Amino acid sequence: MxxxxxxxxxxxxxxxxxxxxxxxxxxxxxxxxxxxxxxxxxxxxxxxxxxxxxxxxxxVIGQPEVEKVIDILRTPPGQVNGSWNRRFNANLLKIKSGSIYEVAEVVRNLMLQDRVKKISTGERRLLDTARQILVSELVLACDKDAESIEAWVYELLKENTPGD
The missing domain is CATH 2.40.10.170 (Thrombin, subunit H)
Structure with a gap:
């Protein structure tokens, strides 16, 4: 309770x-x-x-779940198929699920997609929402400030970008 x-x-x-x-x-x-x-x-x-x-x-998740989030952010995404509005709807469902893992996938996929080809305005808003949700939970789970969590997430994603 x-x-x-x-x-x-x-x-x-x-x-x-x-x-x-x-x-x-x-x-x-x-x-x-x-x-x-x-x-x-x-x-x-x-x-x-x-x-x-x-x-x-x-x-809020505990340390073992934080490790799984790290793994998700470090793992390259699967093949992205479909139009941007299909991706948008699939990502929106993931965010609504309340699962930190699905939110981490959305952040990873959209941030990496944005590096390859700029994402749409709608997907950018979705990314901002997902990033805020992810960071807010990691702030409380790791007992750190938002700026250091955001930098950490960015570094984890950088590891996921070959040749960066």
Missing amino acids: LTVGDKVVYPMHGAGIIEGIEEHEVMGQRQLYFILTMPFGGMRVMIPMNNVENIGLRE
């Missing part, structure tokens, strides 16, 4: 810390909400406690 102080991931938004539990009335219904503070921009998010499973709220 999640509680105040837990580090959690909210799919499509990123990682945050449960700062409190508050009762609010929304649309005529009183219920309890987790109050999350997100490390990026200090945004506060209210999540109904009775809806935690449906939205995919989960705890």
Whole structure:
């Protein structure tokens, strides 16, 4: 059971810390909400406690999972097929899954694709979202600041680019 102080991931938004539990009335219904503070921009998010499973709220990964993320970022992507809108939809589904591994794949694939041939504006926004989600979770998982995590991710991806 999640509680105040837990580090959690909210799919499509990123990682945050449960700062409190508050009762609010929304649309005529009183219920309890987790109050999350997100490390990026200090945004506060209210999540109904009775809806935690449906939205995919989960705890931040531990060190063994961080190692798997590193492996994903270092592993060359498979063959990219299809039009940009097919890739966009497939990547969007991966981000919505809430899986750090799928988000890491999206970051890796789009960053490496952008080095070969510039990605579309829509894919750039998707990359920015995926990168923010990935970095926010790694910040909490590794207890480091966002700048050093971003530099680290960039270095891992650089290892994945032959001749760079």
